Amino acid sequence: MIGKMIAKTGWSKGGRKTDSASKENVAKLISQRENPIYGEILRKAKDAQAREKYIVAIAFYDQAIDYGGGDVGIFCEIADMYIQLRNYNDASLNLREAQNLDPENAYICIRQGDLRKLERRYGDAEAFYSRALKFKPQWESAAAKLDEVRSLAAQSAVLQQEREREHAKKVAVLEMMKSSPDGDRRVDPSLFAKTYEELYRDHGPAFVFTKNGTEQKTRWGTGPTVRGVDALRGYLVSDVPYKKLQIYLDGVLLHEGELVGAPQSFEKSNPNIRKYVYNAWVDFSKFAYGWHELVFSAIGLKGQSLEGIDWRRERIIIAPPLPEGYFQENDSLIPPVDPNSALSIVKQINERPSIIHEASTHSYPGKIQNVAVLRTDQLGDVVVSVPAFLRLRELLPDANLVALVTPANAEVCRTLGVFNEVIELDFAEDAFHRHRIMDEQKQTALIHQLAGYKFDLAVDFVMNGVSRRLIGLTGAPVTIGYGYEDCKTLKLDFETYDPKSNNDVTHHSVRMGLVVKALELWLDSGAKVVRRDDLDRSILAQYGIEKDESYVLLHSGSRIKFTQWNGYVELANRIVKDLGAKVVFMAEHDEFKKLLSNEALENNKIVYMSGKIPFDHFDALISFSSVFVGNDSGPKHLAALRGTQVISLHSARIGWGEWGQEQTGVVISRKVPCAGCGLHHEPDDCAQGVACMAHIKVDEVFGQVVRFMPKQKHAPIASNIAYLA
Structure with missing residues (x-):
């Protein structure tokens, strides 16, 4: 284990010899501490710690312990870094070593208590805080921590009782439904809200694949198939951190990259449990077609290697590119990357322009001859x-x-x-x-x-x-x-x-x-523009929009939060500044308002709207706008239905060909190897910073706004009348 224990060095409090070390060994360690080499090792450890390179720092402290023995300070520093890494087990071991060196140190007791509180082990935390007060009576901070942890323990007990009562109540309802002769058995319990006991569970260590190609039938057989630049995705579940992942193809290193820590949803008992996620973008074009073996190996702090826990293998098919002319607008179909470029595959892909797709009722993926x-x-x-x-x-x-x-x-x-x-x-x-x-x-x-x-x-x-x-x-x-x-x-x-x-x-x-x-x-889906004849443009006057005034509507919201584009504020300011056009900026809350141009807000060039409004007002604002810009959301579909020119900013989590609007405007998306991930409730599982949205540039969206804006001032009225006709 990194951060070796004091028993291995024979060092003890005050330099006294332990049972496992000779006097000569202790004297040697004391002598080595005076050597400049020891000081240089500590300097490197502290420098790495200051730069938050905790694993590197722990390795240097480990070397220092080997060279000159450990002390309370070193073990506490190592423990603090393990806490930062969420490796509470090794943090506890190092604090225990520090306590062995100085059993009556109240500050170490406080650290022990803080660690147990993080782990929600409130009884153990209470014991350590009480011990700190024993060694240092009247310590107000320790007394406050003791009161807090007792309160947390009481709250936790009450909460657990409520959860148990909730679960027992549901079980009783289900039993009554089964036994009651008057109950209507069409009532479906699967639609009931789940209890805590049903939702939460204890997660053990695991290595989970989420994508190693797509299942296809090829001349080499049926199996997970990759073509060209593709994505390999998955995660490990562990209560000890992992830092890197290595992927080998037929025994040769194919990819090495950082793992991204993410919460493990619905974990019941262990606060240390985390997911360590990877999303590796790999160029398979240089390899022979056919079956190959992949080995995934996670590098962490466990010091062990167990199949299914720390590493896994998978057989995949590498297949040739899809025939030219088919599925070309698929966001996962990546044009070749430059293998000789100084840029990584990720940077090459992220620096490419976004793709502009014309809205269409046609979605068939190729020719038919x-x-x-x-x-x-x-x-x-x-x-x-x-x-x-x-x-x-x-x-x-x-x-x-x-x-x-x-x-x-x-x-x-x-x-x-x-x-x-x-x-x-x-x-x-x-x-x-x-x-x-x-x-x-x-x-x-x-x-x-x-x-x-x-x-x-x-x-x-x-x-x-x-x-x-x-x-x-x-x-x-x-x-x-x-x-x-x-x-x-x-x-x-x-x-x-x-x-x-x-x-x-x-x-x-x-x-x-x-x-x-x-x-x-x-x-051809047959989707049509459906305008409302009963909408009166005069509704807009109360929102500061004149009778003949054109405007661009920016709808920044989305039900799936991580798919919200981050460029709306810059786009709004630019539309006002460069085009002189009015912007209606719709948001769920007021968080964007302070970032918009104060002058434009004061002059009513930007109309900021948050919260709910009557549907007819919402429909009118959409229907009479010259251009609508929004995420992949319900309002963008409504805007297309009403015939407004829509610029839709579409994440690659699902296909734009499925959920892009059909009647008007364009869909802007990005080609990424992991397109089709289907992420919804677990955005941290992306591990690429939601690149499919983050790299859509304001310039690209603004260019489409310019394209669809009426060429002459006040032209939107004629445009809307044309749609009404």
């Missing part, structure tokens, strides 16, 4: 699919539709006038296996045969059975169908039933139609 259509079952299955086939042809009039069917269905498919080509598959049902089979040789031949078609899209109309596994053989980068086999791009799940027989109560043709309908909406 060649389409594989699979219906590899019986004649009746194909016949009931004909309405869906016909609609697919209407939807894609110029596409090359190739049907992949069994021989029993080939002729009827040729009569439909839908398909450019019909391919008969040797995929007969086997009586012994009771399902269709296709051996390796036939599957390999089919892969080679279909590769020449360069399918952009494969649509599988098979509802269930092994036939659904053929879609992966088409090589199409985009796939649609029912079920989750082969990691389809668009997975459908549709089921109906009647409560008596459990049979389906919808035509099979409806299910087939839903497949095509999903594609139709993917190509």
Whole structure:
């Protein structure tokens, strides 16, 4: 353990020999303390401590103890640094060593009590504070600490009793619901508020992966797959700090970086428990495609190495880049980085410009020229699919539709006038296996045969059975169908039933139609501008907005706080200064007001609004604004619905293609390897400082404001009238 104990050196209070050390050894230690080398070691330790490099400082103090023995001061300094590192176990050990050297030192007793209070061990803290008063009576500070910890202990006991009563009350309610003949069993207890005992638990040490690529089916198999620059994310749970993480690929160091400490939510008992989070951005483009082994090793203060606790291994697939022309606007698709740059991968990515996406009702991720259509079952299955086939042809009039069917269905498919080509598959049902089979040789031949078609899209109309596994053989980068086999791009799940027989109560043709309908909406959602004819612009007068005055509305709020952009104040001041336009600045509270231009606020060029207002007023402010700037939130969607030009600042936690507005304006996002993290309640798990929002520049947003502002003064009225018309 860093910070070796005094027993190892034979040093004791006043330089007296311990049982484990000879007089000669003690004399040697005293002599070494007078050596300038000892003083230099202490100087380095204190310098590192002043710079808050605590692990380095502890290592130097450790060296000093080895060289010249320990004393009360050194052990207390080490303990204080361990407390800063939240390593309370080793802090306690060092304070114990200091107390052994000076058992009646009241100040050490106070430190012991403070540490126990941090650990919420109030009974132990009370004992140490009482001991301090024994050694130093009338010490007011110690007496105050003793009173405080007794109060905390009493409060803790009351709180624990309340929690136990709350839990017992809920258990009683559930038991009554079960036993009462009059209770309505449709009431769902899972919707009840959870008690403390249900929410909180004791967390043990663990090493948790949150992302090592995405699950994909490739020519090397199905598994976690990375392509180009990708992110490896996860965290360790521990009550002893970790500082760094090393990642090895096939035994070679791939990445080394700092771990970021974060709270462990819902920890019940141990205040030392923390998460140590990593989000490593790694360039995999230089490695051979196929399976590789990753080893993750955390470096901390434990001095041990246990698999699943301090290190873990994972096998991943490194795959080639996605085909050009598909998923190009995905925020996780990172253009190549410069391996010879002096800048790290993180800095290279963060210094790139943000991406401006034009709002659109289209979200399909590529082109559609060649389409594989699979219906590899019986004649009746194909016949009931004909309405869906016909609609697919209407939807894609110029596409090359190739049907992949069994021989029993080939002729009827040729009569439909839908398909450019019909391919008969040797995929007969086997009586012994009771399902269709296709051996390796036939599957390999089919892969080679279909590769020449360069399918952009494969649509599988098979509802269930092994036939659904053929879609992966088409090589199409985009796939649609029912079920989750082969990691389809668009997975459908549709089921109906009647409560008596459990049979389906919808035509099979409806299910087939839903497949095509999903594609139709993917190509164009049909979202429209919906204006309100009943809104009167005169509502705005009470907010200081003149009849013909244009303005930019900045809505700084967001339900998910860590996704709020930090540039609204600078943007507001710049709009007023450079464009002379009015700004309506909406915020949840008044925290931004003091940062805005006083002159602009006094001259009513910035109208600051916080708190709730009537919905019609809110709707009018949005509807009549020339430009709306906001985070990914409900108000930005409302602004787009009303036809206002929206500049949406979108975090990469979820896809902008899913939640970006569709009708008007632009979405500004950033390409980061960890896009799609889905973080919500645990922002500290990012470990990259929410780079997807932090690096959206004011210049980039301001440029779009200029673009959408009316070219002439007072033009917004004409613009709004046009929308109303």
